[in-house]
Amino acid sequence: MTSKKASASKSGTGTLGKAMAVLGIIAASPHPPRFTEILRKSDQPRGTLHRQLTNLVEEGLLNIRPDMSYELGYNLLKFAASAWAGNEFRLIAEPHLSRLHELTGETVHLGVLRDGQVIYLDKVEGTQSVRMYSQIGNASPLYCTGVGKAAISVLPQAEMEKCIASTIFHKYTDHTLKNANELRTEIEQIKLSGNAYDREEHEIGIRCVAAPIYSPNRTFVAGVSVTGPAYRVSADTLEGWAGLVRGTANAIMDDMSTRLGPRT
Amino acid sequence: MTSKKASASKSGTGTLGKAMAVLGIIAASPHPPRFTEILRKSDQPRGTLHRQLTNLVEEGLLNIRPDMSYELGYNLLKFAASAWAGNEFRLIAEPHLSRLHELTGETVHLGVLRDGQVIYLDKVEGTQSVRMYSQIGNASPLYCTGVGKAAISVLPQAEMEKCIASTIFHKYTDHTLKNANELRTEIEQIKLSGNAYDREEHEIGIRCVAAPIYSPNRTFVAGVSVTGPAYRVSADTLEGWAGLVRGTANAIMDDMSTRLGPRT
DNA sequence: AAATTCAATTCCATTAAATGGAATATCCGG
DNA sequence: CCGGATATTCCATTTAATGGAATTGAATTT
Structure with a gap:
């Protein structure tokens, strides 16, 4: 029981945490990964991961490239410029x-x-x-x-x-x-x-x-x-x-x- | 019906979208806003907004300063560096x-x-x-x-x-x-x-x-x-x-x- | 020091959204 | 045109987010 809670608090808690975990996977990849590749590195089921990716793209936190690979999105730069300046x-x-x-x-x-x-x-x-x-x-x-x-x-x-x-x-x-x-x-x-x-x-x-x-x-x-x-x-x-x-x-x-x- | 769907797709859809909307509010502020100030600019109820802020802080997307004001977090810089380089x-x-x-x-x-x-x-x-x-x-x-x-x-x-x-x-x-x-x-x-x-x-x-x-x-x-x-x-x-x-x-x-x- | 005010935080029954297994659609090489 | 791999959609179920109200806490005044 305690071990369950401890591992749960580690990373990817809540919808937002999971989304960030996905961003992290993509940021860590040496090349823009495609769906199946991300699926392998994440512990999410297909359907879930797919929707998460779709949401991230919608928010501009990810770009989806013509060959269906994903890279970090332009809105991250936008927010970071703000974070830095402020x-x-x-x-x-x-x-x-x-x-x-x-x-x-x-x-x-x-x-x-x-x-x-x-x-x-x-x-x-x-x-x-x-x-x-x-x-x-x-x-x-x-x-x-x-x-x-x-x-x-x-x-x-x-x-x-x-x-x-x-x-x-x-x-x-x-x-x-x-x-x-x-x-x-x-x-x-x-x-x-x-x-x-x-x-x-x-x-x-x-x-x-x-x-x-x-x-x-x-x-x-x-x-x-x-x-x-x-x-x-x-x-x-x-x-x-x-x-x-x-x-x-x-x-x-x-x-x-x-x-x-x-x-x- | 159609109008409802159109307006819904506008902004802040889903948990992630709402989180981004909160980030946007803070990014747009000329000075680091405090809870009540963000509450006023957002259309979320107290309890909801408070938890959203807590989550964002936990993910490093926001910093909370000693006077309880919020500024954009260091993880945005981290992700942006990755986004830019890659x-x-x-x-x-x-x-x-x-x-x-x-x-x-x-x-x-x-x-x-x-x-x-x-x-x-x-x-x-x-x-x-x-x-x-x-x-x-x-x-x-x-x-x-x-x-x-x-x-x-x-x-x-x-x-x-x-x-x-x-x-x-x-x-x-x-x-x-x-x-x-x-x-x-x-x-x-x-x-x-x-x-x-x-x-x-x-x-x-x-x-x-x-x-x-x-x-x-x-x-x-x-x-x-x-x-x-x-x-x-x-x-x-x-x-x-x-x-x-x-x-x-x-x-x-x-x-x-x-x-x-x-x-x- | 006690009282007043205003802001931040917590609580929990309700509601809405995320989940995920499986079915379907799409793309690509042969 | 077919076979294998990959991406996408569906929807009953589950889980997490919601939000109104109560509580705590901190600053300010009397």
């Missing part, structure tokens, strides 16, 4: 991120913790002709990103453990942390210094230093980071920026408490 | 947009028609440190944007009329088209030349030339444009680019028919 936390952080970028000359990221992942909220980078939007909205793992490790370090013990326990340690590079204990050790260091580092743990040649941002009650947890290519940014340079990044995080927290009210 | 039409168009940008030196936009609006899908611009996400996902009116007018010009007659009929002509600038007849006249010219222009109709100082993109059966309709500031881009320059923009649109359509199969 997000108060991001708006508060924005000037601080710009300042940090000016002082360091390297790329600055802002990310929030959500469902055991980092979701990048904003990015300020140099005048590179790289494609934009490369990062915003992207969900990345906690254990191999500066923002992720910074964020997790300020979580209440119980939640931190939950995050760590549910982590699967994919080895992105030779420097990627290998298991929960390595992560726990590193988090202790982050707690002491107030800074997290990514030492080419996610991508070879990319380094970063980050600092945590959080509400007093820790229900909201985020992070800010400066990222640069290893050839241009030495480990020492990175450490030199640590205080600056912490300062940016603190300034953002100050602004939050004054603008959103201190009882967060 | 969108095949955008991927096909991408190199063509870059090329058009290189040839003109001005900002290039790609937008699709959806629910009588243009939704911008991509943007290629010069090395400006302008904010990202400034345009992508944004929904703009048809009658005063190059992409919008280009798109509407290739719609089947019936749908075009539906779009025009439901348009309200807000006067953004002195050059904004004033009514349905002016729009109809202009569309006739676009059909002949294959190019649409925005002559400071949406924003003073901004000009643009666009061309339509469409599937053979016209169920998919989009547009590509080159936009620039009036002080740098004369009306003549713009006309000089018209063929180039049409060429880009045609090249994209060619790629579409080869990559997505010709029976679109």
Whole structure:
């Protein structure tokens, strides 16, 4: 009985939850899946799934392509543009991120913790002709990103453990942390210094230093980071920026408490 | 009977539709609304709305802020990032947009028609440190944007009329088209030349030339444009680019028919 | 501090909508 | 034109959403 309830609360509860689960399946597919393919990955019966897909298409959350494959719909972009432009936390952080970028000359990221992942909220980078939007909205793992490790370090013990326990340690590079204990050790260091580092743990040649941002009650947890290519940014340079990044995080927290009210 | 069915299909049908309607209300609010405010704008009863909000928060489509106001949630960004990165039409168009940008030196936009609006899908611009996400996902009116007018010009007659009929002509600038007849006249010219222009109709100082993109059966309709500031881009320059923009649109359509199969 | 007001939340009998197994229609390659 | 796979529709059953009313909670005033 209890096990039944526990599994039920896991995901896909209610009509909306199931619809989101379907979106998730399609988002996770490497190519636009067709009906039968989605049916296989979902645990819904034919009739049900078909109607769900029809509804999602009707709402513009999915596009159905001429070959009957499904891809995420344009209304998601529409809502996301609104979400991004209107997000108060991001708006508060924005000037601080710009300042940090000016002082360091390297790329600055802002990310929030959500469902055991980092979701990048904003990015300020140099005048590179790289494609934009490369990062915003992207969900990345906690254990191999500066923002992720910074964020997790300020979580209440119980939640931190939950995050760590549910982590699967994919080895992105030779420097990627290998298991929960390595992560726990590193988090202790982050707690002491107030800074997290990514030492080419996610991508070879990319380094970063980050600092945590959080509400007093820790229900909201985020992070800010400066990222640069290893050839241009030495480990020492990175450490030199640590205080600056912490300062940016603190300034953002100050602004939050004054603008959103201190009882967060 | 028929009227009942017609009005029912309008909006907010089914559980999912109602949820989206709530998201829409919150997206449209100039500031994060609280429960009672949303209640007033929606036509749902208290209990119903409250549970809908709770569900949306649970799915990460809404955030609830410490002062009990609601803003759009981070999962929308997550899904949108996926939608953007995976969108095949955008991927096909991408190199063509870059090329058009290189040839003109001005900002290039790609937008699709959806629910009588243009939704911008991509943007290629010069090395400006302008904010990202400034345009992508944004929904703009048809009658005063190059992409919008280009798109509407290739719609089947019936749908075009539906779009025009439901348009309200807000006067953004002195050059904004004033009514349905002016729009109809202009569309006739676009059909002949294959190019649409925005002559400071949406924003003073901004000009643009666009061309339509469409599937053979016209169920998919989009547009590509080159936009620039009036002080740098004369009306003549713009006309000089018209063929180039049409060429880009045609090249994209060619790629579409080869990559997505010709029976679109 | 008690009283008043306004907003948010919970409850639960009723109602409406989602479900899902099976039948049917449609597409595609041979 | 046929056979096999895929997508779509149907409708009795089940499950989840509904919504009016009562409760809780928080802020404001007397």
